[in-house]
Amino acid sequence: xxxxxxxxxxxxxxxxxxxxxxxxxxxxxxxxxxxxxxxxxxxxxxxxxxxxxxxxxxxxxxxxxxxxxxxxxxxxxxxxxxxxxxxxxxxxxxxxxxxxxxxxxxxxxxxxxxxxxxxxxxxxxxxxxxxxxxxxxxxxxxxxxxxx
Amino acid sequence: xxxxxxxxxxxxxxxxxxxxxxxxxxxxxxxxxxxxxxxxxxxxxxxxxxxxxxxxxxxxxxxxxxxxxxxxxxxxxxxxxxxxxxxxxxxxxxxxxxxxxxxxxxxxxxxxxxxxxxxxxxxxxxxxxxxxxxxxxxxxxxxxxxxxxxxxxxxxxxxxxxxxxxxxxxxxxxxxxxxxxxxxxxxxxxxxxxxxxxxxxxxxxxxxxxxxxxxxxxxxxxxxxxxxxxxxxxxxxxxxxxxxxxxxxxxxxxxxxxxxxxxxxxxxxxxxxxxxxxxxxxxxxxxxxxxxxxxxxxxxxxxxxxxxxxxxxxxxxxxxxxxxxxxxxxxxxxxxxxxxxxxxxxxxxxxxxxxxxxxxxxxxxxxxxxxxxxxxxxxxxxxxxxxxxxxxxxxxxxxxxxxxxxxxxxxxxxxxxxxxxxxxxxxxxxxxxxxxxxxxxxxxxxxxxxxxxxxxxxxxxxxxxxxxxxxxxxxxxxxxxxxxxxxxxxxxxxxxxxxxxxx
Numbered sequence: 001x002x003x004x005x006x007x008x009x010x011x012x013x014x015x016x017x018x019x020x021x022x023x024x025x026x027x028x029x030x031x032x033x034x035x036x037x038x039x040x041x042x043x044x045x046x047x048x049x050x051x052x053x054x055x056x057x058x059x060x061x062x063x064x065x066x067x068x069x070x071x072x073x074x075x076x077x078x079x080x081x082x083x084x085x086x087x088x089x090x091x092x093x094x095x096x097x098x099x100x101x102x103x104x105x106x107x108x109x110x111x112x113x114x115x116x117x118x119x120x121x122x123x124x125x126x127x128x129x130x131x132x133x134x135x136x137x138x139x140x141x142x143x144x145x146x147x148x
Numbered sequence: 149x150x151x152x153x154x155x156x157x158x159x160x161x162x163x164x165x166x167x168x169x170x171x172x173x174x175x176x177x178x179x180x181x182x183x184x185x186x187x188x189x190x191x192x193x194x195x196x197x198x199x200x201x202x203x204x205x206x207x208x209x210x211x212x213x214x215x216x217x218x219x220x221x222x223x224x225x226x227x228x229x230x231x232x233x234x235x236x237x238x239x240x241x242x243x244x245x246x247x248x249x250x251x252x253x254x255x256x257x258x259x260x261x262x263x264x265x266x267x268x269x270x271x272x273x274x275x276x277x278x279x280x281x282x283x284x285x286x287x288x289x290x291x292x293x294x295x296x297x298x299x300x301x302x303x304x305x306x307x308x309x310x311x312x313x314x315x316x317x318x319x320x321x322x323x324x325x326x327x328x329x330x331x332x333x334x335x336x337x338x339x340x341x342x343x344x345x346x347x348x349x350x351x352x353x354x355x356x357x358x359x360x361x362x363x364x365x366x367x368x369x370x371x372x373x374x375x376x377x378x379x380x381x382x383x384x385x386x387x388x389x390x391x392x393x394x395x396x397x398x399x400x401x402x403x404x405x406x407x408x409x410x411x412x413x414x415x416x417x418x419x420x421x422x423x424x425x426x427x428x429x430x431x432x433x434x435x436x437x438x439x440x441x442x443x444x445x446x447x448x449x450x451x452x453x454x455x456x457x458x459x460x461x462x463x464x465x466x467x468x469x470x471x472x473x474x475x476x477x478x479x480x481x482x483x484x485x486x487x488x489x490x491x492x493x494x495x496x497x498x499x500x501x502x503x504x505x506x507x508x509x510x511x512x513x514x515x516x517x518x519x520x521x522x523x524x525x526x527x528x529x530x531x532x533x534x535x536x537x538x539x540x541x542x543x544x545x546x547x548x549x550x551x552x553x554x555x556x557x558x559x560x561x562x563x564x565x566x567x568x569x570x571x572x573x574x575x576x577x578x579x580x581x582x583x584x585x586x587x588x589x590x591x592x593x594x595x596x597x598x599x600x601x602x603x604x605x606x607x608x609x610x611x612x613x614x615x616x617x618x619x620x621x622x623x624x625x626x627x628x629x630x631x632x633x634x635x636x637x638x639x640x641x642x643x644x645x646x647x648x649x650x651x
Binding site: 002003006010017020021024025026027029031032033034035037038039042043045046049050052053056058068071072075076079080082083084086087091095098099102103104105106107108112113116117120121124128132133134135136137 | 540
């Protein structure tokens with residue numbers, strides 16, 4: 001069943017690619033193959049392999065339990081939130097915050113995860129920003145950690 | 149003769165204090181990453197690659213670090229196989245078959261040390277193989293024109309999809325998705341922006357690091373969440389003798405050597421890798437040993453053979469990457485991407501244009517291998533203690549380091565969000581059985597493939613015949629077709645053979 005969905009999504013994606021690529025043309029062309037051919041070729045291949053999956057899906061099922069879906073969704077949201085807040089809150093705070101849901105999803109208690117996050121945020125910041133010269137955002141803690 | 153001279157230059161590069169330190173650090177990190185279940189060489193190399201770049205390491209040093217991580221992973225995978233019965237990485241699956249029974253008999257120390265020894269021999273044999281064959285292959289490949297390169301890349305894709313388990317169509321799908329991702333951004337030949345949606349962040353293409361981290365770090369974490377609720381409950385404590393005896397070395401010697409050679413050959417082939425090599429040699433040794441062997445119940449050769457093979461194949465996979473510029477495995481594809489960050493395109497010309505890089509890397513494989521042997525025998529106790537590191541510290545740590553790597557390239561929130569997006573999409577694809585190695589190979593090769601196709605067709609003004617003109621390209625096309633067809637036929641035949649047994 002879900003092989004069919006995957007195949008269908010790929011066919012739609014291929015159609016979108018072909019539609020976007022069909023009017024790519026070089027203003028001044030000095031070679032026989034322009035910027036359009038390769039994407040169109042790929043769109044064709046993608047549509048074919050997608051269609052194959054729709055017609056001949058494999059039998060193996062891999063259902064996710066509802067509880068699993070909940071933890072997975074939570075972890076995915078945590079990753080997105082981490083990405084969004086990375087600059088605004090700064091590395092240290094964002095990492096400490098991210099570690100709470102992620103750590104708890106991996107079996108840590110609230111207290112443990114919070115401690116791990118705070119430790120990781122601080123230690124990794126000092127290691128990368130101060131020691132190894134990889135500049136990281138300081139965000140809200142700029143007044144303590146210096147920098148931007 | 150030339151080769152020896154170049155090798156000497158290479159050792160000059162590999163033995164500088166910085167590069168020596170990086171080889172040791174890489175080996176250490178690699179052993180830990182390889183040992184942790186769920187994380188393999190591709191994850192380790194993917195996570196460290198952006199950091200090497202952010203730390204402004206020179207290209208040869210960065211490559212030495214990544215190569216040491218790769219080799220270290222192949223060493224480290226055996227530790228959890230033997231002590232936990234959970235392979236640390238895919239190449240170490242076979243090691244658990246006899247390693248864990250040995251550990252349960254109280255021979256954990258012996259299993260660990262003999263497997264470190266055979267890992268060392270495997271890497272050594274394969275590195276000598278690189279020294280002997282890589283320059284020859286590179287010289288031959290200098291004659292390749294754009295048409296031959298296009299055919300070669302199609303061959304690489306055929307190998308990786310033909311050998312990819314039971315769903316070749318999903319591997320094709322992954323490769324096409326990777327190739328498509330590589331077309332995003334400015335087309336340098338014509339000045340046309342493709343698939344950017346007018347977004348400035350995408351105008352110079354999708355950053356390789358963002359894709360790799362998303363696909364191999366973020367999605368791996370989500371997969372770990374679902375699969376590994378691994379605990380150190382089954383962990384066997386190392387007691388008793390920790391060193392192998394000379395008799396044990398003599399007993400395993402031929403198994404180790406045979407497996408090393410087979411592993412090297414399998415590693416050179418694009419698409420086949422450590423997993424296939426170790427499975428092949430395990431069953432080969434089992435057959436050779438005959439009824440005299442106790443394979444599956446703790447035969448020491450069953451530990452030595454797959455470990456020699458998986459290390460040899462890891463080293464062997466450097467051959468196509470260095471000589472042809474076409475990586476044969478996901479991990480070496482990531483390394484090609486790392487070199488691209490330094491504006492270096494690997495290929496046959498590299499051997500003459502940048503010998504310090506190529507030979508420095510080859511020499512450092514010898515150095516890293518020796519270092520790994522040293523840290524893996526006496527220090528194995530330190531690593532086993534790290535197996536007890538809880539996931540609630542480890543996983544947020546991996547995620548934070550991954551984000552640092554992505555952020556260090558362009559310092560934009562956009563890239564971080566893209567990383568998260570790729571992670572979730574890759575997770576869904578992997579759940580559906582779509583392999584990720586072809587995707588990364590497609591992403592790395594995409595630009596090169598398109599450029600070579602366009603260049604080849606420019607020569608004949610659009611005539612497709614040139615792609616099938618030279619004997620080399622014809623040979624490669626035939627090889628590619630065979631790689632796709634033969635595994636299918638074999639599978640069909642096996643199914644036929646099984647059916648009467650069922651009926």
